[in-house]
Amino acid sequence: MDLVPEKKPNPAIKQVIGVISGKGGVGKSMVASLLAPSFAARGLKVGILDADITGPSIPRLLGIDCFRGESDGENLYPVQNEEGIKVLSINLFNENEDDPVIWRGPLLAKVIDQFWSDTIWGDLDYLIIDFPPGTSDVALTAFQTIPFSGLVVVATPQDYVTMIVRKSVNMASMLKTPVLGVVENMRTMVCPHCGAEIALFDDGSQNGAKRMELPLLASLPWRKELAQARSLRWSALSQEIKRDADRLANEVEFALTAFSPK
Ligand SMILES: Nc1ncnc2c1ncn2[C@@H]1O[C@H](COP(=O)(O)OP(=O)(O)OP(=O)(O)O)[C@@H](O)[C@H]1O
Numbered sequence: 001m002d003l004v005p006e007k008k009p010n011p012a013i014k015q016v017i018g019v020i021s022g023k024g025g026v027g028k029s030m031v032a033s034l035l036a037p038s039f040a041a042r043g044l045k046v047g048i049l050d051a052d053i054t055g056p057s058i059p060r061l062l063g064i065d066c067f068r069g070e071s072d073g074e075n076l077y078p079v080q081n082e083e084g085i086k087v088l089s090i091n092l093f094n095e096n097e098d099d100p101v102i103w104r105g106p107l108l109a110k111v112i113d114q115f116w117s118d119t120i121w122g123d124l125d126y127l128i129i130d131f132p133p134g135t136s137d138v139a140l141t142a143f144q145t146i147p148f149s150g151l152v153v154v155a156t157p158q159d160y161v162t163m164i165v166r167k168s169v170n171m172a173s174m175l176k177t178p179v180l181g182v183v184e185n186m187r188t189m190v191c192p193h194c195g196a197e198i199a200l201f202d203d204g205s206q207n208g209a210k211r212m213e214l215p216l217l218a219s220l221p222w223r224k225e226l227a228q229a230r231s232l233r234w235s236a237l238s239q240e241i242k243r244d245a246d247r248l249a250n251e252v253e254f255a256l257t258a259f260s261p262k
């Protein structure tokens with residue numbers, strides 16, 4: 001089997017960034033939902049493709065719960081949130097947001113292909129793709145179909161998580177997709193009472209990024225505000241969170257320049 005078939009380009013989209021992990025629940029959707037508005041706040045045109053078909057979180061996180069996705073039978077049209085971010089997710093097409101998607105792998109993979117190939121995104125500076133956990137059909141189709149500019153890997157600083165995350169990093173490299181670096185999530189928590197930063201994991205001196213021999217893009221602490229947020233509306237986020245998101249966006253932009261053709 002040819003693991004790296006011809007990818008399908010979309011010249012209207014300047015950069016495509018995948019947010020991956022391999023491990024579930026480490027903060028991929030959170031990172032995607034912080035990156036997107038940080039770019040949008042700079043006046044850039046941004047979209048998010050929610051590639052998590054069975055566990056879609058992006059519409060909620062970006063404050064979209066009353067709109068429906070549109071399709072004319074041939075093409076799909078993303079829905080824009082308050083910040084003008086274009087969002088496409090299976091949940092925009094479900095009658096009820098808690099309806100389960102009970103499909104087998106090949107059908108899930110087909111939806112990803114459709115989301116990429118049949119969506120009218122218009123001109124975008126950045127399309128961010130929020131991956132589901134794991135290295136199964138959906139991830140494989142995304143890697144094979146979409147010409148990623150780079151991947152952002154999210155991990156919590158735990159040894160077994162690093163091992164699992166490494167699987168998707170290795171998958172990306174087998175599929176010739178550049179990895180920009182690692183976002184380490186929740187190494188510390190910011191105490192909601194006194195503001196002190198408390199270590200949550202003790203994984204020795206080496207962080208996961210080092211162990212994976214990848215650059216560390218950002219380290220995001222656990223914050224009560226993020227854990228409790230119903231949605232991440234940029235205008236309502238604290239200065240600390242905006243600062244963390246902006247630093248990450250800067251690092252991603254900087255890392256992308258290293259992979260751009262000169
Ligand atoms: N830095 C953070 N501070 C507080 N809560 C966080 C932080 N990062 C993630 N969370 C919370 O942890 C949970 C998992 O995050 P998220 O859904 O982004 O992970 P995920 O990797 O996308 O999960 P999945 O694999 O299911 O798609 C969510 O409830 C989220 O609100």
Ligand SMILES: [Mg+2]
Pocket residue numbers: 028029030052057130131132
């Ligand atoms: Mg997710």
